[in-house]
Amino acid sequence: MSSKVTMQQIADSLGVSKFVVSRALAGKEGVSDTTRERVIQMATQLGYFAQKNAYMKTVQTEQLPKVSKQHRQSVLVLMPNIRFQTRESLYWGRILDGISARLEADGYGMVIVSEQSVDHFAHFLNPNGILGLIGVGEISTSLLLEVHRLGLPLVLVDHEDPLIPSDTLFANNFESVYRLTRHLIGIGHRRLAFVGSTDYSRSFYDRYLGFRSALEAEGMGDGLGSSHNAQLLAVDGLQHEDAVEPVKRWLEERKREESLPTALVCANDMIAIGAAQAVQSLGLRVPDDISVSGFDNIEDAARMTPPxxxxxxxxxxxxxxxxxxxxxxxxxxxxxxxxxxxxxELLYRGSTTGGR
Structure with missing residues (x-):
């Protein structure tokens, strides 16, 4: 049976004191962000977090606001207001609707927290009043560390953190884009490009991998040429206006080189809407000249012309x-x-047609 991993072992591995390790794992001040990250990474490698009661209980329950008995069965929903992760979002808002409906059906309450500060967030972390926590979208490791320290049950939606063990839920991003790309290839497209930043989220990265794998399965390599990045147009931002100018400039360059793609596979619908506007601004037609596809099926996807x-x-x-x-x-x-x-589910609409 393996021995228990201690803070002293972590300290010895990093060449720091046990005091530094203790403060880093407890989330206390006096430790730089770089050192804290090194401690967490080493603790993960040694298997410290896999042990029961791995964290010090630094938050004293009696110091937190008490919750009356009738409200004790509540679930904390954490969705920091970053990168358009809001209740008004056509994507994130629908996920919250699903959480709310199921909690209400089962008789549980819901508290939505958009706080990003660890210090302020600790105000909500009363283990006596919270059944568990659901994290929606991107959440910093420091916030997740606070939840894990208290031993609260945790489920993450559309996000995962390699340092924090938790249950996670995703759409099948890889398989969906793989099937979509194989469909586009099947109807004749031979010059395809993926539009979106693979650094934005795990979901975007998996969608890109699905795109790449479909090209490789068809023996098409990079899709547009010999350059590894030829088929990837990294667009920063998530709104349609963020995509218009970068896609337009990229298409203008491709047009001069006579290497325009026949299909754009976009990381989400908002980027796809901006990409379609860029195509049309150059006097090109969607889908006759360039087919455009998205991901998510937000309401605006069916309203654009063509759908x-x-x-x-x-x-x-x-x-x-x-x-x-x-x-x-x-x-x-x-x-x-x-x-x-x-x-x-793949939804084939008017923005895609057979390639030339």
Whole structure:
């Protein structure tokens, strides 16, 4: 049987004091962000977080606001207001709707927290008043560390953190874009490009991998040429206006080189809407000159002209399944964590047609 990993072992591995390790894992001041990250990474490598009661209980329950008994069965939904992760979002808002509907059906309350500061967030972390936590979208490691320190059951939707063990839920991003790209190739497209930043999220990266794998399965390599990055146009931002100018400039260059793509596979619908506007601003037609596809199936996708070919993410279902997974985790705290992927539906609309 393996021996318990101690703070002293972590300290010895890094050449720092046990005091530094203790403060870093406890989230206390007096330790730089760089040192804290090194401590967390080493603790992960040594298996410290896999142990029961790995964290010091630094937050004293009696110092936190008490929650009345009738409100004790509540779930904290953490969705920091970054990168358009808001309740008004056509994507994130639908996931919240699913969480809310399932909690209400089961008789639980919901508290939505958009706080990004660890210090302020600790105000909400009263283990006596919270059943568990569901994180929606991108959340910093420091915030997740606070949740894990208190031992609260945790489920993440559309996000994962290699340093924090938790159940996670995703749409099947890789398989969906793989199927979509194979479809475009099947109807004649031979010059395809992926539009979106692979650094934005795990979901975007998996969608790009699905695109790449489909090209490789067809023996098409990079899709547009010999350069590894020829088929990837990294667009910063998530709104349609963020994509218009970068895509327009890129297409103008391709046009001069007589190497225009015949299909753009976009990381999400908003980017696809901006890409379609860029295509049309150059006097090109969608889909006759360039086909455009998106991902998510937000309401605006069906309203654009022509309607957008996209992948329908079961957004409400993601929220409902997150609640189900959390309730199961409450009952089975020591069971292995799970990564759940929900299948998506491909919606072929007027923005794509056969390639030339």
């Amino acid at each position: 957008l070919t996209t992948v329908n993410v079961p957004k409400e279902a993601l929220g409902k399944r997150a609640v189900e997974r959390l309730l199961k985790r409450v009952e089975e705290k020591d069971e292995p964590t799970e990564k759940i992927m929900l299948a998506c």
